[in-house]
Amino acid sequence: GQSLEQPSEVTAVEGAIVQINCTYQTSGFYGLSWYQQHDGGAPTFLSYNGLDGLEETGRFSSFLSRSDSYGYLLLQELQMKDSASYFCATYNQAGTALIFGKGTTLSVSS
């Protein structure tokens, strides 16, 4: 089956850089996705890595190493509004539905 491990909580201050790690075990692999969820809101897509390397989207970057079964989400120039839960996700064995990690709660303080 598929499983993903990520830290439960991370804290940081405004302006800092934070990295949220995700390790996975999968029977098949279709890439790693990241979703953001603000308290009381719906999860929203942030990024996807299908191949090894870094994907950059503004202040957010995501990295994947398939040989290490590892990825991370990098958030730069942190802002208070980045306080949220972040989920890594990968597809099930058939490649038809996303399976999510338990989520990392990021708290950004001033």
Added chain:
Amino acid sequence: DVKVTQSSRYLVKRTGEKVFLECVQDMDHENMFWYRQDPGLGLRLIYFSYDVKMKEKGDIPEGYSVSREKKERFSLILESASTNQTSMYLCASSLTSGGAGDTQYFGPGTRLTVL
């Protein structure tokens, strides 16, 4: 913009009641999904559907069933609600079937309380 709507934001039901949670998407997406979200457990997949009248079990299908009679609508059914089904239920949709990297769009969620 893709819009996924769920019939209720908050729902309170009694143990043993039959409960219907409705989800509608407006972007002609093939795939639709039901997850439940509980503190410390993340999002867990209950059921999904890749076509009308088709369904697949997710990781925690016990106690649930689903119905997809029309492409835009996916219903989650609790045949006999129990207190351990108190949770936040999230519906999602994505464009294609089996599309790796395909974005899932989520609805706002239904917080169900079973008393």
